[in-house]
Amino acid sequence: MSTESKATxxxxxxxxxxxxxxxxxxxxxxxxxxxxxxxxxxxxxxQNLRAVWLTAMNSCKGDMLQLEGSLLxxxxxxxxxxxxxxxxxxxxxCLQCKHRYRADDIDLNKPCPHCGNKNWTEIREFNMMFKTYxxxxxxxxxxxxxxxxxxxxxxxxxxxVISTNRVKIxxxxxxxxxxxxxxxxxxxxxxxxxxFEQMEMEWFCxxxxxxxxxxxxxxxxxxxYAILGLTMSRIRMRPHAKDELAHYSKACTDVEYQFPFxxxxxxxxxxxxxxxxxxxxxxxxxDLAVFDxxxxxxxxxxxxxxxxxxDRLFLTLLFDSYDEDVVEGETRIVLRFNPAVAPIKAAFxxxxxxxxxxxxxxxxxxxxxxxxVDFDESGSIGKRYRRQDEIGTPLCFxxxxxxxxxxxxxxxxxxxxxxxxxxxxxxxxxxxxxxxxK
Amino acid sequence: MSTESKATxxxxxxxxxxxxxxxxxxxxxxxxxxxxxxxxxxxxxxQNLRAVWLTAMNSCKGDMLQLEGSLLxxxxxxxxxxxxxxxxxxxxxCLQCKHRYRADDIDLNKPCPHCGNKNWTEIREFNMMFKTYxxxxxxxxxxxxxxxxxxxxxxxxxxxVISTNRVKIxxxxxxxxxxxxxxxxxxxxxxxxxxFEQMEMEWFCxxxxxxxxxxxxxxxxxxxYAILGLTMSRIRMRPHAKDELAHYSKACTDVEYQFPFxxxxxxxxxxxxxxxxxxxxxxxxxDLAVFDxxxxxxxxxxxxxxxxxxDRLFLTLLFDSYDEDVVEGETRIVLRFNPAVAPIKAAFxxxxxxxxxxxxxxxxxxxxxxxxVDFDESGSIGKRYRRQDEIGTPLCFxxxxxxxxxxxxxxxxxxxxxxxxxxxxxxxxxxxxxxxxK
Numbered sequence: 001m002s003t004e005s006k007a008t009x010x011x012x013x014x015x016x017x018x019x020x021x022x023x024x025x026x027x028x029x030x031x032x033x034x035x036x037x038x039x040x041x042x043x044x045x046x047q048n049l050r051a052v053w054l055t056a057m058n059s060c061k062g063d064m065l066q067l068e069g070s071l072l073x074x075x076x077x078x079x080x081x082x083x084x085x086x087x088x089x090x091x092x093x094c095l096q097c098k099h100r101y102r103a104d105d106i107d108l109n110k111p112c113p114h115c116g117n118k119n120w121t122e123i124r125e126f127n128m129m130f131k132t133y134x135x136x137x138x139x140x141x142x143x144x145x146x147x148x149x150x151x152x153x154x155x156x157x158x159x160x161v162i163s164t165n166r167v168k169i170x171x172x173x174x175x176x177x178x179x180x181x182x183x184x185x186x187x188x189x190x191x192x193x194x195x196f197e198q199m200e201m202e203w204f205c206x207x208x209x210x211x212x213x214x215x216x217x218x219x220x221x222x223x224x225y226a227i228l229g230l231t232m233s234r235i236r237m238r239p240h241a242k243d244e245l246a247h248y249s250k251a252c253t254d255v256e257y258q259f260p261f262x263x264x265x266x267x268x269x270x271x272x273x274x275x276x277x278x279x280x281x282x283x284x285x286x287d288l289a290v291f292d293x294x295x296x297x298x299x300x301x302x303x304x305x306x307x308x309x310x311d312r313l314f315l316t317l318l319f320d321s322y323d324e325d326v327v328e329g330e331t332r333i334v335l336r337f338n339p340a341v342a343p344i345k346a347a348f349x350x351x352x353x354x355x356x357x358x359x360x361x362x363x364x365x366x367x368x369x370x371x372x373v374d375f376d377e378s379g380s381i382g383k384r385y386r387r388q389d390e391i392g393t394p395l396c397f398x399x400x401x402x403x404x405x406x407x408x409x410x411x412x413x414x415x416x417x418x419x420x421x422x423x424x425x426x427x428x429x430x431x432x433x434x435x436x437x438k
Numbered sequence: 439m440s441t442e443s444k445a446t447x448x449x450x451x452x453x454x455x456x457x458x459x460x461x462x463x464x465x466x467x468x469x470x471x472x473x474x475x476x477x478x479x480x481x482x483x484x485q486n487l488r489a490v491w492l493t494a495m496n497s498c499k500g501d502m503l504q505l506e507g508s509l510l511x512x513x514x515x516x517x518x519x520x521x522x523x524x525x526x527x528x529x530x531x532c533l534q535c536k537h538r539y540r541a542d543d544i545d546l547n548k549p550c551p552h553c554g555n556k557n558w559t560e561i562r563e564f565n566m567m568f569k570t571y572x573x574x575x576x577x578x579x580x581x582x583x584x585x586x587x588x589x590x591x592x593x594x595x596x597x598x599v600i601s602t603n604r605v606k607i608x609x610x611x612x613x614x615x616x617x618x619x620x621x622x623x624x625x626x627x628x629x630x631x632x633x634f635e636q637m638e639m640e641w642f643c644x645x646x647x648x649x650x651x652x653x654x655x656x657x658x659x660x661x662x663y664a665i666l667g668l669t670m671s672r673i674r675m676r677p678h679a680k681d682e683l684a685h686y687s688k689a690c691t692d693v694e695y696q697f698p699f700x701x702x703x704x705x706x707x708x709x710x711x712x713x714x715x716x717x718x719x720x721x722x723x724x725d726l727a728v729f730d731x732x733x734x735x736x737x738x739x740x741x742x743x744x745x746x747x748x749d750r751l752f753l754t755l756l757f758d759s760y761d762e763d764v765v766e767g768e769t770r771i772v773l774r775f776n777p778a779v780a781p782i783k784a785a786f787x788x789x790x791x792x793x794x795x796x797x798x799x800x801x802x803x804x805x806x807x808x809x810x811v812d813f814d815e816s817g818s819i820g821k822r823y824r825r826q827d828e829i830g831t832p833l834c835f836x837x838x839x840x841x842x843x844x845x846x847x848x849x850x851x852x853x854x855x856x857x858x859x860x861x862x863x864x865x866x867x868x869x870x871x872x873x874x875x876k
Contacts, residue, residue, distance in 0.1 A: 020602030025507070028594055028722040029514035032572065032582065037595055038506040040603055040611075046506065055808070068476040068484065069463070070633050071509070071616060072568075076467035091574055100574055130510075132568040132584070134470065134632060136529055136538055136622050144470065146570070146584075156466055157475055164458030165478055166814060173478075178509060178616070184574050194572060195508050284466040370493070376604060 005234075007322035008260055012315070013189050015322075015333070016042070019391050022190065034186025034194035041391055042314070044343035044372060046197070049313060050176050052340055053199045056224045061216070063171040064201075065161060069153020071178055075143045078129065080283035081152050081276075083145075088125040091184050095119040102184045128181045146180035150198045151305060153177075155276040158204070158301075159288050169290060169301055170205035170213065176310070188261065190315040197310035202303050207274070210302040211251070214271040217304050218253050221269055225255065229338030230320045234258040235266075248275030255308075257316050266316055267308035274300040317341065321392060327417050328382070335392030336415055339435055344393045346431060347374040349384050351400040359399040362409070362427060371431060389414055395434065397427060443672075445760035446698055450753070451627050453760075453771070454480070457829050460628065472624025472632035479829055480752070482781035482810060484635070487751060488614050490778055491637045494662045499654070501609040502639075503599060507591020509616055513581045516567065518721035519590050519714075521583075526563040529622050533557040540622045566619045584618035589743060591615075592640045593714045596739075597726050607728060607739055608643035608651065614748070626699065628753040635748035640741050645712070648740040649689070652709040655742050656691050659707055663693065667776030668758045672696040673704075686713030693746075695754050704754055705746035712738040755779065759830060765855050766820070773830030774853055777873055782831045784869060785812040787822050789838040797837040800847070800865060809869060827852055833872065835865060 016022040020039035024031040038046060057064050078084045090103035097115035103123045111118040130146040147153065154161075154173045161173060176199045186192050205213045218237060225235050240252040255267040277288040277300050289298040321335040339345065346366070350359035356377050363375040374393065376384050381398060388396050396412045403409055403424070411430065412419045422430055454460040458477035462469040476484060495502050516522045528541035535553035541561045549556040568584040585591065592599075592611045599611060614637045624630050643651045656675060663673050678690040693705040715726040715738050727736040759773040777783070786801035788794045794815050801813040812831065814822050819836060826834050834850045841847055841862070849868065850857045860868055 018602065020599060023595055023598045025510070026512045026515050026594060027598065028718065028724045029512055029518075032508070032510060032512045035508045035510050035572075037508055037591060039595070039599060040503040040505065043504040043506045059806070065478040066481040067478065068481045070470070070473045070475055072463070072470060072473050072618070072633050074464045074467055074470045077464050080467075126574050130570045130572075132570045134473075134568075134620065136564050136620070153475060156464060157461055157477070160461045160465065161458060161477060164456065166816070180510070182572065182574070195510050280466065286466045368497070378604070 005260060005319060005322070006324045007319045009189060012318050012322065015390070016189075016318070021045070021318075021391075034183055034192070036190065036193065036195075036311075041343040045317070045337075045341055046310060046314060048341040048343070049310060049317070050199065052228060053176070053224070053308070053310075054174065056220070056227065057172065057174045057201055060172065060220060063167045065165055065167065065171065065173050067154055067157060067161065067173050067175045068177060069147075069150065069157065069175060071147055071180070072132075072134065072144045073147050073152065074134075075145065076283065077152055077156060078145050078148075080279050081155075082279070083129060083148055084127070087128050087148055089128055089184055090123045091126040092123050093121040095121055100184060105185060126182075126184060128183065130180050130182050148181050149179050149307075150175045150177050150200045151202060151276070151307065154200070154202045155280055155303075156284075158277060158280075159286065162290065170203060170209065172201050172203045174199075174201040176200075190311040191259075191264070193311055196312075198307060199310050199313075200305065200307045202276075202305050204301040204303060206299065207302045210271055210273075210304065214251055214269070214304050217306055218269050221255055221267060221306055225266075228317070228341070230257070230316070234320065236263065238263075248273050257319075259316075259319060266312060267306065270305045270307075272303045272305055274302050276303055277301060330382075330386075332386050332389050334389040334414065337392035337394070339394045342392045342394050343372065344374045344388070344391060345371045345435065346395040346397060347376055347384070347388045347393050349375075349381060349396055349398045350377050351381060351398055353377055355399045355401075355403065358404065359397075362397070362399070362424060366428060366431065369428065371435075385412065385417075395431070443698060443757060443760070444762045445757045447627060450756050450760065453828070454627075454756070459483070459756075459829075472621055472630070474628065474631065474633075474749075479781040483755070483775075483779055484748060484752060486779040486781070487748060487755070488637065490666060491614070491662070491746070491748075492612065494658070494665065495610065495612045495639055498610065498658060501605045503603055503605065503609065503611045505592055505595060505599065505611050505613045506615060507585075507588065507595065507613060509585055509618070510570075510572065510582045511585050511590065512572075513583065514721065515590055515594060516583050516586075518717050519593075520717070521567060521586055522565070525566050525586055527566055527622055528561045529564040530561050531559040533559060538622060543623060564620075564622060566621065568618050568620050585616075586619050587617050587745075588613045588615050588636045588638045589640060589714070589745065592638070593718055593726075593741075594722075596642070596715060596718075597724065600728065608641060608647065610639050610641045612637075612639040614638075628749040629697075629702070631749055634750075636745060637748050637751075638743065638745045640714075640743050642739040642741060644737065645740045648709055648711075648742060652689055652707070652742050655744055656707050659693055659705060659744055663704075666755070666779070668695070668754070672758065674701065676701075686711050695757075697754075697757060704750060705744065708743045708745075710741045710743055712740050714741055715739060768820075768824075770824050770827050772827040772852060775830035775832070777832045780830045780832050781810065782812045782826070782829060783809045783873065784833040784835060785814055785822070785826045785831050787813075787819060787834055787836045788815050789819060789836055791815055793837045793839075793841065796841065797835075800835070800837070800862060804866060804869065807866065809873075823850065823855075833869070 021042035023037045025035040025037045026032045092103040094112040096117035096119050099114040133142045134144045135142045238254045251271040253269045254265045256263045257266045281288045289300050321337045323334050348363035350356045394414050398410045408421050410419050459480035461475045463473040463475045464470045530541040532550040534555035534557050537552040571580050572582045573580045617636050676692045689709040691707045692703045694701045695704045719726045727738045759775045761772050788797035832852050836848045846859050848857050
């Protein structure tokens with residue numbers, strides 16, 4: 001990885017669109033602001049990110065369960081969580097041009113950045129949850145909300161999970177899924193979206209061990225970014241100051257990444273005390289405390305939460321992997337993805353169309369092993385290498401004029417651009433070694 | 439598989455709840471009707487189902503891409519697709535007790551099944567899409583809908599996909615994701631839900647080959663259920679009669695499964711002509727036709743769609759796998775899952791707590807290979823076998839008094855209940871063989 005990023009948001013947006021990683025949602029209808037669709041390569045990268053995250057979760061100390069909660073939540077859930085009352089952003093309108101802003105995004109002593117007039121409405125509170133109605137009537141009882149975070153699904157199922165799985169405190173519940181926030185001004189591409197994906201884990205432990213567990217998870221999560229191959233000098237752990245903490249929160253550390261637009265939160269690690277389970281106990285009337293066989297008393301477990309946005313992580317990965325260098329006198333764009341998250345693991349290229357059939361045979365055999373691979377026969381070989389570099393394909397195998405006689409192909413490494421000759425019989429084991437080593 | 443199902447919906451609901459496969463969503467708040475959360479085992483089974491479906495898609499003829507479209511869709515999308523105008527269910531209320539029904543579910547010449555009076559409202563059309571508002575205003579321009587099917591995300595991105603990936607017609611785009619339908623009367627547990635998950639594939643081809651491709655996909659999809667291990671005598675292909683087809687549809691075949699409550703649709707395979715791309719061309723003003731290099735003309739691709747509900751498939755799998763038999767004089771419940779979809783692949787059981795440490799060592803080593811495995815030390819060994827049978831764990835490894843001296847464990851097969859002794863060094867390769875063979 002280079003120490004200074006050559007990526008800009010504009011370059012990444014263009015690359016994502018050009019190579020089909022990400023499209024603006026409903027683009028042919030003018031787009032839906034703050035909402036995106038993931039194309040083929042984007043979908044593959046996200047699948048890989050989910051897998052790496054889950055593996056990290058599963059290799060932690062103690063038991064790690066999973067859950068997939070619904071995206072629709074009844075009003076009662078969000079009353080207990082505090083989202084109905086408190087999940088607001090301050091909103092302000094320009095009375096002249098009707099442009100709307102998040103009040104904390106702009107300076108109200110200055111004129112409207114859009115029309116240049118200075119004529120603001122009062123600041124109002126805007127609830128960021130998407131509301132809908134479940135069932136055939138629009139009464140308050142049938143109000144439902146798209147979840148603004150995945151975490152609550154874990155808390156409200158805590159008793160269910162602990163009574164139907166043979167687990168003991170401490171243990172974790174991990175969840176990957178969509179969440180929705182009606183941002184007043186979504187921005188910076190995948191950085192702040194209205195529909196996004198979270199990877200959250202709630203760790204339930206005793207109050208006595210919670211601070212130690214919080215430290216453990218800070219360490220684990222820091223390691224995760226190293227495993228993912230991010231440039232660690234661009235990662236920092238920022239503990240919240242006391243006055244930044246929610247009233248119930250005992251400690252919170254953000255994992256921040258140095259984007260071109262500044263250090264920004266990538267993940268939040270929070271020691272939430274027993275706030276969540278206590279709230280749901282209070283509001284639901286169901287006791288979520290657990291019984292301790294040793295002390296013969298009931299207690300409310302404490303929670304350490306690790307929460308990362310999958311789309312923001314995806315964007316971070318692009319920023320971090322993006323590079324431009326000069327190969328044989330030509331500038332190339334290269335995504336230096338960790339092989340584990342690269343969407344296409346290898347490309348198979350016939351030097352000319354005469355070698356297409358023979359190359360395709362190898363390609364098909366490797367594809368059947370389950371590896372996601374590509375076959376490309378159009379354009380010069382240099383152009384095809386660049387095409388693969390740009391989407392981060394770690395290896396290219398070229399079948400050339402000599403392959404038929406020496407039963408070998410050339411394998412080219414994305415990062416070094418070095419080439420070596422290997423026997424066709426060894427392609428599968430070469431790939432296996434390459435992807436388990438990394 | 440037994441030929442006659444011993445499963446009933448009641449037994450499955452109870453099993454799902456008891457073992458943590460599925461919980462009613464927001465249960466501690468009285469539940470959200472027609473919406474469910476997947477617990478640990480349910481999440482694992484769904485992950486496996488997705489993987490088996492994707493593998494089947496990727497091993498088809500030709501190129502198969504993927505997409506993950508947003509769940510929020512702007513009004514324009516659903517106008518073009520016809521959902522705003524036509525996605526209705528007929529609804530009727532009892533004027534006496536206010537109970538609400540889907541009009542085609544009940545006989546309006548008879549009294550209300552709930553209160554016994556016969557005093558019906560007129561039948562009204564009820565649109566089944568969930569509506570919400572995007573942005574901070576509730577104007578028509580900001581109306582958005584939760585997608586009632588995943589397919590449209592593929593159609594509206596068709597041009598994006600084909601111009602950013604090096605694919606040629608015919609090819610497919612596969613998508614797994616949530617969809618939402620505001621059912622008037624959700625029923626039969628996971629069979630008809632308000633929030634559910636679809637696995638859909640749209641195959642784009644030339645009109646000339648479409649009928650052959652339709653046949654191809656009917657065959658492929660029939661095979662899929664055999665690969666999944668369903669009882670094939672309970673699967674049938676039901677071609678739609680002419681008067682069942684939508685006006686644009688040229689052919690449609692349902693894959694049906696024989697549930698205890700009758701033959702019901704599990705998957706729909708539809709030859710949709712060029713309706714979808716033509717509609718979006720018309721409504722968006724963007725030409726979605728493709729250019730044929732051979733004939734030098736533009737044409738609108740035709741579409742063959744394969745659409746299965748992941749949750750309904752999950753329920754089907756439970757119905758099909760559920761069995762009760764008698765082992766050593768005791769009735770047991772056993773889920774005869776295909777090993778590929780079993781949530782837990784193997785359990786490691788110390789005969790007594792004295793063998794716990796040694797057993798846990800093997801368990802930890804196997805867990806590190808990435809296989810989802812369980813460790814259980816509480817209760818009699820027979821009880822623990824039954825616990826695993828009930829969740830469909832294919833293999834149990836028991837470490838006993840002799841294991842320390844002969845360095846071997848007993849492996850028990852879920853289906854046959856036969857046991858054999860194998861060397862501890864061979865556990866990993868035994869598992870590898872077992873799960874690749876199946």
